Amino acid sequence: MIDIRQMRYFVTLAETLHFGRAAERLHLSQPPLSRQIAALEKDLGVRLIERHSRQATLTHAGSRFLQDARAVIASFDEACRNAKAADRGELGELSIGFMMHAAYTVLPGLARGYIAAYPEIDLKLREVVPHALIGEVLAGRFDAGILFSPGAVRGLEIRPIYQERLCLAVYGSHRLAGRNSAGPEDIKDEPLIATSADSASMIRKAVEDYCRDAGFEPTIRLQAQLQNTIINLVAEGLGIALVPESMRRLALPSVSCISLADAPSVEHVLAWRPTNLNPALKNFLAMSLPARA
Amino acid sequence: MIDIRQMRYFVTLAETLHFGRAAERLHLSQPPLSRQIAALEKDLGVRLIERHSRQATLTHAGSRFLQDARAVIASFDEACRNAKAADRGELGELSIGFMMHAAYTVLPGLARGYIAAYPEIDLKLREVVPHALIGEVLAGRFDAGILFSPGAVRGLEIRPIYQERLCLAVYGSHRLAGRNSAGPEDIKDEPLIATSADSASMIRKAVEDYCRDAGFEPTIRLQAQLQNTIINLVAEGLGIALVPESMRRLALPSVSCISLADAPSVEHVLAWRPTNLNPALKNFLAMSLPARA
DNA sequence: CGATCATGATACCGAAAAGGTATGGATTTA
DNA sequence: TAAATCCATACCTTTTCGGTATCATGATCG
Structure with missing residues (x-):
């Protein structure tokens, strides 16, 4: 049966048009090359190369096969490289x-x-x-x-992979709005807006622990699923919230974020x-x- | 060295995920298949298939290799078909x-x-x-x-492959313009427009032979290289011409083509x-x- | 929990195929 | 005409391939 090795032999032969030199380039002696080419031609049922005494020439079928064989070999080699690359996690x-x-x-x-x-x-x-x-x-x-x-x-x-501290988001007219920092005592009786326990429970838990460590239970007035919603509700003055510091980015102008002493953090x-x-x-x-x- | 046969084996194996059934489909017993796959994996340096006791699964590299191998095999087979088609003159x-x-x-x-x-x-x-x-x-x-x-x-x-008769092209006001047919005698003393001997010598020769067979030498007034030119010059009334019948198609309205008795022909x-x-x-x-x- | 079954790997053998050396035949070159 | 070039062929050795028999390992089932 035809295989890729014969194709490689043929391509080299087609490039040199000389059995001896092609064999040499293939690190092969000439007779095996002649035999492999003959076998290839026999299996294809097609003469690929015309042997003349001085120099060989490709037949039309041979020159077509040369094109195609080059493409096959290239995709073959690439398949092998790809397998290795995939195995290395690069593909x-x-x-x-x-x-x-x-x-x-x-x-x-x-x-x-x-x-x-x-x-x-x-x-x-x-x-x-x-x-x-x-x-x-x-x-x-x-x-x-x-x-x-x-x-x-x-x-x-x-x-x-990342530890993020919470900060306090308040609306512009809130009494804490101008402060540089705040502590648990500042939010003791403030109605808080928080995520519901089932959506981002880690934040919720961090908030509750923070308050409990300071000796009180947080007053959760509103529960929302999305942080965007929470920030929005803060902006509307419906309460204040403890949010991850990165949420500053989506804070509206009317919301300010205040650092917390011993800030709770989420991981x-x-x-x-x-x-x-x-x-x-x-x-x-x-x-x-x-x-x- | 890896070859296309191992790729075929692998593709079949990947399609069945079962060494025994794949071997059967390949008309092979199971041990050689196992060995070929192992050799393929060793040569690639990549594990392609994960053997579990119940069913085998492709690794990520294996599944990538499956895609690529299919493409390689398809192009390989096509290269062989193309060589045959080229040899049959169909490609x-x-x-x-x-x-x-x-x-x-x-x-x-x-x-x-x-x-x-x-x-x-x-x-x-x-x-x-x-x-x-x-x-x-x-x-x-x-x-x-x-x-x-x-x-x-x-x-x-x-x-x-084709025998074409000449006909006589005359301009509208010519005395022969209304005729259905003409003979050599009608052009005896007419000035003719003909191709130069070096461009379409066969027509020129046919014209001369036609006249000589009738016993006179043609009077060539004008020589042109292209038939279009000749037709044009006829239309301009500079002479008449013997032209291949197919030239009727590019005859201008003012030119009429008259059949010739015993018309000379070109091949x-x-x-x-x-x-x-x-x-x-x-x-x-x-x-x-x-x-x- | 042990027997059985399913599945793939391994060991070993004979057949097929590949490559090497030596050589032959045809054609060109000196 | 002798020498050289070039590919094909013959013959041998090595390698590779596929087959049979068997083993190891889990899964399944009574």
């Missing part, structure tokens, strides 16, 4: 699910760095509401997720299934280490 | 040089028929002034030429080098036979 696909907060903190740098280092990886990024993310990663719909630390989850490996983590064999994931994880600082 | 290139007259007679039908029968042949048609055509065919710049019969030419095979021939090995030429020649009538 393929990597899908990352992330919660919205990550878009304001670690995601941009991480994605930029990864794309620059692995341009051949098709990086798919999709935002997912935080509480759905763990399930999606577990189900294999994402190679990794960026979310607030959910504690230990069976079947997931988790690594902190961004990477989560992935340790059984995930996507080689691209390894590189992504390796790259996410230096970015930790 | 490749065929260049035909033709004199202008052919565009009014045999060329359109021939080209249409050939293109319809051999759509994968890149048919290159180029008009060439008649007296240059023989040289170009001899030099190999055309696979064949369509021209007036030049008699025997060393190194060329020649085959008549269109195909000319090609018998040493030309282009398989497409054989088919073209075969096809030009039925068109002879």
Whole structure:
């Protein structure tokens, strides 16, 4: 049966039009080359090269076959290279699910760095509401997720990549609006706006712990799912809120963010299934280490 | 070394994810398949398939390799098919040089028929002034030429494909203008417009022979290279001319073409080098036979 | 929990194929 | 006409391939 080796032989022969020199270039003696070419022609049922006493010439079929064989060999070699590249995690696909907060903190740098280092990886990024993310990663719909630390989850490996402090968002006419910093005592009797426990429970928990450590229960007036909503409601004067510092970016002019003494913090983590064999994931994880600082 | 056979094995294996069934489909027993896959993986330095006790799964590199291998195999098989098709003259290139007259007679039908029968042949048609055509065919710049019969030419095979009669082109106010037919006696003392001997010598020769057979020498007043020019000069009343009947098509309204008794004729021939090995030429020649009538 | 089954790997053997050396035949060159 | 060039062929050795038999490892089932 015809194989790629015969194609390589033929291409070299076609380039030299000389059995002896082609064989030499192939690190082969001349008779095996003659035989392989003859076998190739026999299997194809087509004469590819015309042997004259002085110099050989390609037949029309041979010259067509030369074109095609070059293309086949190139794609063959590329297939082999691609397999290795895919194995090294330099070629393929990597899908990352992330919660919205990550878009304001670690995601941009991480994605930029990864794309620059692995341009051949098709990086798919999709935002997912935080509480759905763990399930999606577990189900294999994402190679990794960026979310607030959910504690230990069976079947997931988790690594902190970013620690973010909360700050106090107040509306312009609020009594704290001009302050540089605030402490837990300042929010003791303030009605707070917070995320519902099921959407971004880590923030909610951090807020509650912060208040409890100071000896009181927070007064949650309003619950919203999205941080944008919370900021908006603060702007409308319906209450104040503890929000991640990165949310400053989407704070409206009428909202000011005040640093908190001993500010509570929430942790961004990477989560992935340790059984995930996507080689691209390894590189992504390796790259996410230096970015930790 | 990796070869295309291992790729085929791998593709089948990847499609079944089962060594036993893949081997069966390949008309092979299972151990050789296992060994070939192992060898493939070893040569690539990449694990392509994960063996579990219940079912095998592709690694990421394997699934990439599957895509690529399919493409390689397809192009490999196509290269082989193409070589055969090229050898049968169904794929490749065929260049035909033709004199202008052919565009009014045999060329359109021939080209249409050939293109319809051999759509994968890149048919290159180029008009060439008649007296240059023989040289170009001899030099190999055309696979064949369509021209007036030049008699025997060393190194060329020649085959008549069309016999065309000459007719008499006269201007509107000429005394013969109303006639249905004419004979040699009618042009005895007429000043004729003819092609120069070096451009379309066959027509010139046919005209001269026609007159000489009737016992007189033609009076050539004007010589032109192109038939269009001749027709134009006739229209301008500078003389009358014997032109191939197909030239009626480009006759101006003021020119009428009159049939000649015992009309002289010129022969269109195909000319090609018998040493030309282009398989497409054989088919073209075969096809030009039925068109002879 | 042990027997059985399914699945792929390994060991070993004979057949096929590949490459090497020596040489022959045809044609060109000196 | 002798020498040289070039590809084909003959023959041998080595390598590779596929086949059979068998083993190791988990999964399945009574």
